Amino acid sequence: MTDAAVRPATSRRTPAGGAPTAPHSADEARAADASEPRIDVTAVTDLLLGTWAGTRREAREMIKDPVFWRVEGMPMAEHRERVLAQLRLLVERGGSRRAFPEEYGGANDNGANVTGFMELVLADPSLQIKSGVQWGLFASAIHQLGTKKHHDRWLRQAMDLELPGAFAMTETGHGSDVASIATTAAYDPATEEFVIHTPFRGAWKEYLGNAALHGRAATVFAHLITGGVDYGVHCFFVPLRDDEGRFLPGVGGEDNGVKGGLNGIDNGRLHFDHVRIPRENLLDRYGSVAPDGTYSSEIASPGRRFFTMLGALVQGRVSLEGAATTATALALHIAITYGNQRRQFDSGIGTDEVVLLDYGKHQRRLLPLLAQNYAQFFAGDELVKAFDDVFSGRGDTAEAREDLETLAASLKPLSTWNALSTIQECREACGGAGFMAENRLVGLHHDLDVYVTFEGDNNVLLQLVGKRLLSDYAKRFRRKAPAALARYAVGQTAGRIFHGAGLRQLGQTVADLGSTARSVELGLRMEQQHELLADRVERMVADLAARLRPAAKASPEEAAILFNANQAELIEAARAHGELLQWEAFSDAVASVDDPGTRQVLTWLRDLFGLTLVERHLAWYLVNGRLSAQRAATVSRYVDRLCLRLRPHAQDLVDAFGFAPEHVRAPIASGAERERQDEARAYHAALAASGEAPVPEKSLSRR
Structure with a gap:
């Protein structure tokens, strides 16, 4: 039998037979194909850390000190006293002063304040939340809702923790x-x-x-x-x-x-x-x-x-959104690093055991979540900039405050819900090792569970967003002539997206290129993704407005019944709005990148995020005629292709989060797993070379 008969089929990205020879890194991919792009990890770290990158790095440097770390299994009473002592250390190191006026010893930098507190989740979520209670809620209420007499009397004491408060x-x-x-x-x-x-x-x-x-x-x-x-x-x-x-x-x-x-x-x-x-x-x-x-x-x-x-107290939602995003990134860093080292099962043709991340299912379960997390970072930075603009006074108008409230209420639910689902998926992706407390995933899930109801239950927040969308929709068409409204309605129900944004021509492209995959790639790029996501929001809001229109002339009781009957759809429209905001922030971030390799990989990642959203809502696109059944099927195939493209870049993309070992503190992501795997492979190779290895039972039947 020739070597070719037993060697796996080759491919630039993912060979057949369990992918034992797939590139595990961008370096390996580039060695196989000189045209393969790769990201500038340092530049992407800067992009993810955002506008207040300096403050984030300062906070991360501080919490490298083990005195700030959560100790797994610590009794509650001891844990409480430890966190209180950590708050005192924050005061000593200037971490409590960023948001407050300079005349009281503060720095008057609201954006730096919330981004600094977000990073504390890496040390211990209890520290992050307790500091938020003391300075983001109690002291902030004195500052934002009080006047100078209150500031003079209590603010400095609250800043210095001389006056702990609820x-x-x-x-x-x-x-x-x-x-x-x-x-x-x-x-x-x-x-x-x-x-x-x-x-x-x-x-x-x-x-x-x-x-x-x-x-x-x-x-x-x-x-x-x-x-x-x-x-x-x-x-x-x-x-x-x-x-x-x-x-x-x-x-x-x-x-x-x-x-x-x-x-x-x-x-x-x-x-x-x-x-x-x-x-x-x-x-x-x-x-x-x-x-x-x-x-x-x-x-x-x-x-x-x-x-x-x-x-005036919206910063709690802003902080939770960012902390949830950072905690999610930590979970992904742990799971993807482990998946890039842990080997399990051979390919079925006698090769080495396969690295977990080479399996299609493992890519499918983790890489779309990585794309989602990147979108959250970029949208979160936009949220913090809007928050800082209002609270600095530079852009403090009634309209800006309303927009800030809507933006925070849009993004906080998505980020906190995603934190729970992603951390759980990461836990499962790490098998039994993920269930060990020392690897942090279980503890992160427990601690972040309540984030979805902190500072407003997520569904309640999205209901507020939905009402704002309906209000804006009503303003848009107020005093419009009936003929104009009729034309708008016809345009919406005629399948504007499918027939007017390039997707109708997709069928001709298939015929010309002879490749569905190739044509889908051409037909579902940035402009089409945006059209699909934006149209979904607009269509859902328009349909809701039409269904709720009778409430204007109904009794209060009848109006309440009508609204309640459409509440689920209202919340879903608000969620779609938040997803659109995240996608747009991701696209803006990609557009800001100059390095061609970085821009290409981030474009693939953005496309993975956008098409995963489309795939998640395929039923809606099918029912509403926005995609045909044939086109809907190609969306999932393209998501698979994007996962394959991104697989060699997965480690670079999580390394770009910029976490040091002191932030990760998970043995399975420390390199220990790679050492175990290398030891095992070396042992079996030496045993085989020695000629002393036992004969497999199966081989006896072939004699």
């Missing part, structure tokens, strides 16, 4: 529904005091970081009542404990105890029994009460005033 918004009975909370702050003009009260058990403040042990004060959200009028939810500074840690009179609480994750944070619940605080403790940037009880506000509309106050 952010008391959520109630047991009303989680994301802040407007319906039951805690009251009734003004007593005789004593010039507010009386803070939780009238029943469901009104207790719930799930509050720093509430169980460490918090000495809280920013409490309650209905401001004066002169018999409820002026809506406002924020109040309320002392909780004395210097010995005992609750003050009228204040009570309980420890939430062990949670599914984030057990380094002392979450608890608080209640108030007619607790009196001075009138000056109302954080009165958006509404104030005079000594005689007269209420005043520069914002006349109660609804706009309420949303303006909540909008």
Whole structure:
């Protein structure tokens, strides 16, 4: 038998028979084909770290110190004290001051603040969240909702952790529904005091970081009542404990105890029994009460005033979006590095065992998630830039704040949901090793689980986005002539995308080129991806608007029933909008790249992201006539081809995250697996060469 008869079929990218000779790196791919591109890893790291790359690197350098690392298996009480001590170290190293005014020792750099805190998730998600409670919520409420008298009195203490605090918004009975909370702050003009009260058990403040042990004060959200009028939810500074840690009179609480994750944070619940605080403790940037009880506000509309106050605290959603993206990148780094080293099963023709990432299923399960993660990094940087523009004052307008709220509510759900699904997929892709606590994937999943309901349940946030999309749609067609609306409707229902954006010509291309794969590549590039994704959003919003139009003339009860019947579609339209934003951010990032090899590989990765989105929603495209059944089938085949193209670049793409070994801290991604595999291969090769290897039983039957 000749060598050719037993050698696997060859291909530039993925040979047959389990792909034992496929290139595992861009270097190997280039050695096989000099025209193969590769990325400039350092340049891509800069691109991923974004506008505040310097701050990210500064934070990553700081958390290389083991004193900041999570210790797996640590008892809850010890973990809580460790994280509190870590917060004190952050203060010592200047990590708590970035967002606050210079006159109080801050740096007045909001973008740097949130990006710095995002990176703490690499050390311990409990550290990231507890620091967010102290400085992103408690101190930020004093800063953003208070005025100079409040800043002078409490801000420096909060910045320096001399005044640990809780952010008391959520109630047991009303989680994301802040407007319906039951805690009251009734003004007593005789004593010039507010009386803070939780009238029943469901009104207790719930799930509050720093509430169980460490918090000495809280920013409490309650209905401001004066002169018999409820002026809506406002924020109040309320002392909780004395210097010995005992609750003050009228204040009570309980420890939430062990949670599914984030057990380094002392979450608890608080209640108030007619607790009196001075009138000056109302954080009165958006509404104030005079000594005689007269209420005043520069914002006349109660609804706009309420949303303006909540909008001042949007940085929590911005931080969660970025932290989830970074944690997802860590999981992908671990799983892809392991998959590029771990060998399992031979190809069936007597070759060496095959590296996991050479298997088509392994590529399919991980590489689209890698593309998604890149999209999140680029969209997240746009979100932080929008946040910094508003909170720096450079672009602080009512319209900009509304856009920022919508952008944060669009991206935070997608990033946090994706974190859970990706980390779980990475865990499974690493087999039993992924289930070991030392390899971090299980712990990351536990800790990030609650991110999907932190700072607003994801579905509630997407509902807000959907309402904004409908509002913008209504404005777009307000006072339009019926004839214009009719023309628009006809254009939408006639299959505008399939028949007007190049995909109709795809059939002719197939005939000319004789290759479906080649023609799909020509027909599903950037412009067509954008058309497909954008049209889906526009069509879904238009359909929703049409279905909800009768609500304008219906009774409130009938309108509520109609809206509820379409709620799922509204949330799905908002999700499609967020996916479009991510794709557009990815495309903008690719366009900014000068190096041809980097641009080519990132273009493939962007295409993988875009077509994976199309594939995920193929049923919609088919039902709505945007793709034929034949074209829909070619989408999945093209996704497969992109995975094959990107396989040699997978390690470069995760190395570009810029994680040092001190950030990864997972033995299976440390090179130890490669050493084990090399040892095993060397052993078997030496045994075979010695002539002393046992004879396989199967070979006996051939004699």
